[in-house]
Amino acid sequence: MKETMMQFFEWYLPEDQSLWKEVKKEVNALKNNGFTMVWLPPAYKGQAGQADVGYGVYDMYDLGEFCAKGSIETKYGSKEEYIEAVDAINKEGMISIGDIVLNHRMGSDESETARVQTINDGDRNQKTSDYFDAKVWTK
Known part of the structure; x- marks a missing residue:
């Protein structure tokens, strides 16, 4: 069928x-x-x-x-x-x-600080910066 x-x-x-x-x-x-x-x-x-x-x-x-x-x-x-x-x-x-979308996490209530690093969009294994603090909406 x-x-x-x-x-x-x-x-x-x-x-x-x-x-x-x-x-x-x-x-x-x-x-x-x-x-x-x-x-x-x-x-x-x-x-x-x-x-x-x-x-x-x-x-x-x-x-x-x-x-x-x-x-x-x-x-x-x-x-x-x-x-x-x-x-x-x-x-x-x-x-x-x-329908379910697992990677669209964006509705938090509070922010916090996280240590992050930028990467090359074409090669996610290649770091393009040192670590720095960033405000992220994860709480």
Whole structure:
């Protein structure tokens, strides 16, 4: 059987915490239209809270259950709604694909000083400076 995927999100969705409910509601129609996979946006809390599309990672373990960045829910809804949406996809025999970006860490609350060194962008093994102190947003 040919696999067909639906990307069930786009950049300009409203910040109304309704996407996970919409996914759950539309799962049967997706299945009936021949889709075998559903691609979902990042489910974790972004640096802009409910306004974040999920690519400005704040807390990869907060799927819309903790009060942080001004909201409990993510842009797309609560943790419970996310789990219900994924369960609905699975019950229809489709595959849910959760988008996740591990290297977009940028939503910290505080900075600290770290010893760093610059490198050659073309050869990351080549150091181009001595160590120096830099302000980094990691706390």
